[in-house]
Amino acid sequence: xxxxxxxxxxxxxxxxxxxxxxxxxxxxxxxxxxxxxxxxxxxxxxxxxxxxxxxxxxxxxxxxxxxxxxxxxxxxxxxxxxxxxxxxxxxxxxxxxxxxxxxxxxxxxxxxxxxxxxxxxxxxxxxxxxxxxxxxxxxxxxxxxxxxxxxxxxxxxxxxxxxxxxxxxxxxxxxxxxxxxxxxxxxxxxxxxxxxxxxxxxxxxxxxxxxxxxxxxxxxxxxxxxxxxxxxxxxxxxxxxxxxxxxxxxxxxxxxxxxxxxxxxxxxxxxxxxxxxxxxxxxxxxxxxxxxxxxxxxxxxxxxxxxxxxxxxxxxxxxxxxxxxxxxxxxxxxxxxxxxxxxxxxxxxxxxxxxxxxxxxxxxxxxxxxxxxxxxxxxxxxxxxxxxxxxxxxxxxxxxxxxxxxxxxxxxxxxxxxxxxxxxxxxxxxxxxxxxxxxxxxxxxxxxxxxxxxxxxxxxxxxxxxxxxxxxxxxxxxxxxxxxxxxxxxxxxxxxxxxxxxxxxx
Amino acid sequence: xxxxxxxxxxxxxxxxxxxxxxxxxxxxxxxxxxxxxxxxxxxxxxxxxxxxxxxxxxxxxxxxxxxxxxxxxxxxxxxxxxxxxxxxxxxxxxxxxxxxxxxxxxxxxxxxxxxxxxxxxxxxxxxxxxxxxxxxxxxxxxxxxxxxxxxxxxxxxxxxxxxxxxxxxxxxxxxxxxxxxxxxxxxxxxxxxxxxxxxxxxxxxxxxxxxxxxxxxxxxxxxxxxxxxxxxxxxxxxxxxxxxxxxxxxxxxxxxxxxxxxxxxxxxxxxxxxxxxxxxxxxxxxxxxxxxxxxxxxxxxxxxxxxx
Numbered sequence: 001x002x003x004x005x006x007x008x009x010x011x012x013x014x015x016x017x018x019x020x021x022x023x024x025x026x027x028x029x030x031x032x033x034x035x036x037x038x039x040x041x042x043x044x045x046x047x048x049x050x051x052x053x054x055x056x057x058x059x060x061x062x063x064x065x066x067x068x069x070x071x072x073x074x075x076x077x078x079x080x081x082x083x084x085x086x087x088x089x090x091x092x093x094x095x096x097x098x099x100x101x102x103x104x105x106x107x108x109x110x111x112x113x114x115x116x117x118x119x120x121x122x123x124x125x126x127x128x129x130x131x132x133x134x135x136x137x138x139x140x141x142x143x144x145x146x147x148x149x150x151x152x153x154x155x156x157x158x159x160x161x162x163x164x165x166x167x168x169x170x171x172x173x174x175x176x177x178x179x180x181x182x183x184x185x186x187x188x189x190x191x192x193x194x195x196x197x198x199x200x201x202x203x204x205x206x207x208x209x210x211x212x213x214x215x216x217x218x219x220x221x222x223x224x225x226x227x228x229x230x231x232x233x234x235x236x237x238x239x240x241x242x243x244x245x246x247x248x249x250x251x252x253x254x255x256x257x258x259x260x261x262x263x264x265x266x267x268x269x270x271x272x273x274x275x276x277x278x279x280x281x282x283x284x285x286x287x288x289x290x291x292x293x294x295x296x297x298x299x300x301x302x303x304x305x306x307x308x309x310x311x312x313x314x315x316x317x318x319x320x321x322x323x324x325x326x327x328x329x330x331x332x333x334x335x336x337x338x339x340x341x342x343x344x345x346x347x348x349x350x351x352x353x354x355x356x357x358x359x360x361x362x363x364x365x366x367x368x369x370x371x372x373x374x375x376x377x378x379x380x381x382x383x384x385x386x387x388x389x390x391x392x393x394x395x396x397x398x399x400x401x402x403x404x405x406x407x408x409x410x411x412x413x414x415x416x417x418x419x420x421x422x423x424x425x426x427x428x429x430x431x432x433x434x435x436x437x438x439x440x441x442x443x444x445x446x447x448x449x450x451x452x453x454x455x456x457x458x459x460x461x462x463x464x465x466x467x468x469x470x471x472x473x474x475x476x477x478x479x480x481x482x483x484x485x486x487x488x489x490x491x492x493x494x495x496x497x498x499x500x501x502x503x504x505x506x
Numbered sequence: 507x508x509x510x511x512x513x514x515x516x517x518x519x520x521x522x523x524x525x526x527x528x529x530x531x532x533x534x535x536x537x538x539x540x541x542x543x544x545x546x547x548x549x550x551x552x553x554x555x556x557x558x559x560x561x562x563x564x565x566x567x568x569x570x571x572x573x574x575x576x577x578x579x580x581x582x583x584x585x586x587x588x589x590x591x592x593x594x595x596x597x598x599x600x601x602x603x604x605x606x607x608x609x610x611x612x613x614x615x616x617x618x619x620x621x622x623x624x625x626x627x628x629x630x631x632x633x634x635x636x637x638x639x640x641x642x643x644x645x646x647x648x649x650x651x652x653x654x655x656x657x658x659x660x661x662x663x664x665x666x667x668x669x670x671x672x673x674x675x676x677x678x679x680x681x682x683x684x685x686x687x688x689x690x691x692x693x694x695x696x697x698x699x700x701x702x703x704x705x706x707x708x709x710x711x712x713x714x715x716x717x718x719x720x721x722x723x724x725x726x727x728x729x730x731x732x733x734x735x736x737x738x739x740x741x742x743x744x745x746x747x748x749x750x751x752x753x754x755x756x757x758x759x760x761x762x763x764x765x766x767x768x769x770x771x772x773x774x775x776x777x778x779x780x781x782x783x784x785x786x787x788x789x790x791x792x793x794x795x796x797x798x799x800x801x802x803x804x805x806x807x808x809x810x811x812x813x814x
Contacts, residue, residue: 124780131783135569244653254675254763255777305652307675307764322653459567463782475765480677504567 068107069403076398079171080112083391090392091119091129092145095378096331096414097202101399104407108398114391123147123257127462130154139385142392146198148189148377149257149465152367152457155192158381162196164393171390173397180402180418182445188369188454189377198379199400200417204329205375206265207440207447208350209336211343214240214324222348226269226294226355229325233301236324247301248325249317251310254474258310260465261374263473265327266291268370268453269355275365275456279506281497282364283469284490287356292473292486299477307478319343327352329376330444331414337437345433349440352451366461371453410436415444460500468496553796559789566784578790588791590766591774592798598685598770599749603742605689610696610741615726617697618704628701631694639691643758646687650674650759657686677767680760684768687755692748696741703737704730739810743803750799771795 092098102118109116121129130144134157146154165172185200208229210222215232218239223229233247240246251258263283264274272287282288299306303322305313315332317323321343336347352372359370380400386392398404406421408414410430421427422445430438455461475481476489528536563574582588617628634642649657652672661667673683707730715725731738753772756762762769762777769777772795779788806812 128780128783135783135785253761254765255761256763303653304670304672305675306672308652308672308760309675317653320653463566463784466781467777471763471766474763475677478675478677478680478764478767480765480767500566504565506567 072398072401072403073107073111075173076108076394077111080108080114080391080394083388083394084113085115086388086391087115087117088142088386088388088392088395089117089119090141090143090145090380091121091126093123093126093147093378094120095145095202097399097405097408098145100408100411101404103411104404108395112391112394114388114395116395124466127466133383133385137385139383139387142383142386142388143396144198144381144383145201146379146381147462148375148379149455150462151189151197151379152192153459153462154381155195155197157384158197159384159389159393160196161199161382161393161396164382165397168390168393171393171397173394173401175402176397177402177420180420182417182419182448184448184452185377185417188375188452190379192367192457198381199396201378201380201400203375203377203415203417203448204331205377205415205444205447205452206261206327206352206373207330207443208352209318209326209328209332209347210350211324211346212348213346214245222350223325223353224351226353229327229353230294230297230301233298233325237301240324245321246303246317246323248298248327249309249314249323250295250299250302250306251314251328252295252299252302252306252474252477253308253310253313253470254478255467255471256310257466257470258314259470259473259477261376263292263295263469264455265374265453266295268358268374269353269372270294271356271359273359273364273370274368275458277363277365279365279501281494281501284487284494287359288490289486290356292476292490296477296484296486307474318347330440330447333440334414334435334437337433337435337439339435349443351443352447366456366458367454368456369452369454372451373447373453375448375452375454409438409441415441415448458501458506460504460506464497464500468500469493472496556789556793559786560793562786564784564786566782571786578787581787582790582794587766587769587774588771588794591769591771591791594681594766594768595750595752595770595772595795595798598681598688598752598768599746601685602688602692602749603746605685606693606696606745607738607742609689609693610700611738613693613697614700614704617701628698631697634691634694637691639754640758642687642691643755646683646690646755647674647759650683650686674760675764677764680764680767684755684759687759688749688752692745696745699737699741700734703734707733735810736812739806739812743806743812746806747799747803750795750802771798 098118098120102120105116105118108114119129126145127147127150130141130146130150131153132138133140133144134154144154144158146158162178165176165178181200185203186196189200189203190196190198208223214236215222218235220232220235221228223232229248236245236247251262253259267274267283267288268291270287270291272285272291273282276282283292303317305317309317311329311332314326314328315335318326318332319336319341330349333347333349335341337344354372358372361369364370380396382389382393382396400417402418402420405416405418406424406427409416409421410426416422416427422441427438427441430436431441432439455465472481472489472493476484476486482488482492560578561573561575562571563577564571613631617624617631637645646657649655650673652658652670652675658667658671658673661673662669662671667673671679673679711729711733712725715729720728751772752770753776756768756770756773757776760768762773766774771791775788775791775795778784778791782788
C-alpha cells in the first residue's frame with residue numbers, strides 16, 4: 001500500500017473517530033469526508049450520530065478577547081516579511097494546540113507573508129512521516145511534532161531552540177522568556193543528553209477524576225491510594241452495574257499506545273519501572289507483575305468495551321455515564337463540562353492515587369522517571385534539514401510565545417506549558433463549570449510540579465511502546481495468549497525488548 | 507465508384523504526412539511506451555526498491571542500514587507473528603470468500619428476474635460498494651460497540667452474548683466482527699458478477715431440462731453451476747487477491763487486535779513500517795505477501811484453468 005493510500009484510509013478513519021469523540025463538528029466531518037472523496041458522507045454522518053461540538057471553545061476565535069497583541073503583529077511584520085513567500089510545513093497529531101494553531105495561523109501568515117501548512121494526521125503517521133524525513137534528510141517538514149516517547153529518537157535531527165535563539169539575535173522574539181516554561185516540562189519533555197530537542201508544546205497528564213454524585217450516593221470517600229481506588233470501583237460496579245455503570249473505564253485497546261500508557265502507570269505505582277539501571281527490561285520483576293495484576297483486577301470493574309477503547313473510548317465512557325472513577329488524561333475535562341454534556345459539572349479532578357513507594361531514579365535506566373502521573377506531552381522541534389529554517393523558527397517562536405500559548409489554552413482547554421498562562425486572569429476566569437473550563441488546571445500544575453512521570457528516553461522506545469508492549473498486553477488481557485498469567489506475558493516482552501536493545505548496541 | 511475507392515490510400519501502409527515516421531510505422535513499440543513507462547514507474551521500480559530494501563538490516567538506534575541480504579528473510583521465518591498473520595490472512599480470505607460467494611450466488615438467483623422492481627433492487631446492490639471501506643469499518647465499529655452498538659445489543663437481546671460483551675475486544679470473536687463488515691460490503695460485488703453471469707446463460711438448456719422434468723435444484727447443480735464455473739472462478743480470483751491484502755477493516759476496527767487475533771500480513775507490515783519504522787523488515791513482510799499471492803493465484807488459475 002502506498003503512503004498516500006494509507007494516509008487517505010487513516011484520514012477517513014481518524015476524521016470519523018474525531019467526530020465520534022466530539023473533537024470536530026458534523027460540518028467539519030463532512031467537509032473532511034468530501035476532501036477524502038466520500039460521496040455518501042451524509043449517509044455516513046447519519047450512521048455516526050448527531051452533531052457534537054469540539055471539546056474546546058473554538059467560538060472564541062475572532063473575539064476581541066482573543067485578538068493578537070499589536071506589538072506581536074508588528075514584530076512578525078518586521079522580522080517575518082523578509083521571508084515572504086516561503087512555505088513551512090509541519091505535521092502533527094490532532095492535539096489541541098495544533099488544532100487551535102491551525103485555526104489562528106492567519107495571525108501569523110498575514111503579517112509575515114509566510115505560508116504555513118499544517119498536516120494533521122494520526123500519531124503513528126506523524127512518527128512515520130518524521131522518520132522518513134530524517135532518514136533521507138529530506139527537509140519536507142520544517143517543524144516536527146515530537147511525542148515525548150520519540151524525543152530521544154529525533155534528538156540528532158533538530159536544532160537546539162535555546163541555542164538558536166542566542167545564535168540569531170536578529171530573529172529572536174523580544175520577551176520570549178525561556179524561564180517561563182515549567183521546569184519539570186523542559187526537563188521531562190524537551191531535554192535529551194544535555195540538548196534541548198524542542199520547545200514543550202502540550203502536556204496531557206494523568207490525574208484522578210471522579211463522579212462526585214456517585215461517590216456521595218454510595219458514601220465513598222475520594223480514593224487516595226491504589227487499595228482505596230480498587231475497593232471503590234469494586235463497590236460501585238456491584239451497586240451500579242445493573243444501571244449500566246461500572247467503577248472505572250480503561251483505555252486498554254490491544255496494540256495501542258493508550259494501553260501502554262495505562263500499564264506504565266500501574267507499574268510505577270506498584271514500585272516498579274520499565275527499565276533497570278542495567279538497561280534491562282524490568283516489567284517482569286515482582287513490582288511489575290504486581291502492577292499488571294492489579295490492572296487485570298481493575299478490568300473486572302470496567303465496561304468490557306474498555307478492551308477496545310483508546311483515550312477516545314475512555315472519554316466516551318466518562319461522558320456517557322458508564323463509569324465513576326478514572327485515572328486518565330486531564331484534557332478530558334473541557335469535554336466533560338461542554339455545553340451539551342450530560343455530565344456537566346459532575347466530574348471532579350483530584351490528585352493521582354498513590355501506591356507503593358516509587359523506585360528511585362538511580363535504579364532505573366534510559367532517563368525514565370517513575371512517578372504517580374504519566375505524562376503524554378510533546379515538543380515542537382525545528383528540523384535540522386529544513387530548507388526554510390529561519391521562517392520556521394519565527395513561526396515556532398510565535399506558536400510557543402506567551403500570548404499564543406495562553407490563547408491556545410483558552411480556546412483548546414488544555415494545560416499550558418508556560419507558568420504565566422496558569423496565572424493569566426483570562427484563564428483563571430474560566431475556572432468554573434462550563435464550556436472551555438480551566439477548573440482542573442490548578443491541580444494539573446501541582447501534578448506537573450510534583451507527580452509527573454516520564455517514559456524512557458531511548459531511540460527504540462517509539463517502537464516498543466506502540467508495538468511489542470501493547471500487543472502482548474492485549475494478548476494477555478483479551479485471553480488470546482498467556483492464559484491470564486501476567487508473568488508469562490511480561491517475560492515474553494522482556495525477551496523481545498532485551499534482544500532488540502542488545503542488537504541495537506545500546 | 508470503384509475508381510474512387512482505388513484512389514484512397516491503404517490505411518495500413520500509407521504514412522500520414524503530419525506524423526513522424528517512427529510514430530506512423532507498424533511497430534507497436536511507440537504505442538506501448540506510455541503504458542510501459544507507467545508500469546515501470548508505478549510497478550517495477552517500487553518492487554525493485556522493496557526487494558533492495560529487504561536486503562538491508564536497519565539499526566533502529568543509529569538508523570544506519572547495513573547490507574545483510576539474509577537478515578530479514580531469516581528473521582521472518584522465526585517470527586511467530588508472521589506465521590500468525592499468514593494463518594489469519596488465509597482464514598480471513600477463506601471465510602470471507604465462502605460467505606460472499608454463497609450469499610452472492612443466492613441473492614443473484616433471487617434477483618435474476620425481469621419482474622417489476624427487480625431492476626431497482628439490483629441497482630441498490632451497488633450502494634455498499636461506493637462507501638469507502640474505512641467508513642464501513644467505522645460504521646461497524648460503532649454498531650458492534652459492546653455498550654451502545656445496535657448489532658451488539660441485538661445479539662445480546664437474543665441471549666447469545668452476555669450484557670456489555672465486547673465483540674471486537676475479545677480474541678475469540680474479533681475476527682468474526684471484522685469479517686461481518688467485509689462480507690456486508692463486498693457480497694454485493696459477488697451478486698453483481700453472478701447476476702451478469704446468470705443473465706448471459708443461454709435459455710435453451712433450461713427449457714429442455716424443464717421439459718425433461720428437472721427440478722429447480724437439479725437445474726441449478728447440473729446446468730447453472732457448471733455453466734457458471736468460469737465466472738465463479740474469475741470472481742473468486744479477483745476477490746481472493748483483494749481479500750489477501752485486507753487492511754482497512756482490520757486497521758479501523760481492531761488495529762490488528764486484540765493482541766494479534768486479527769493481524770493480517772498487510773496490517774503487520776503496516777505496523778512494522780509505521781510503528782517501528784523498520785522499513786527493510788516491513789518490505790520483507792510485504793514481499794512475502796506478494797509471493798504468497800502469486801503462488802496461490804497461479805495455482806488456482808492452473809487448477810481451474812482460468813485464463814485472463
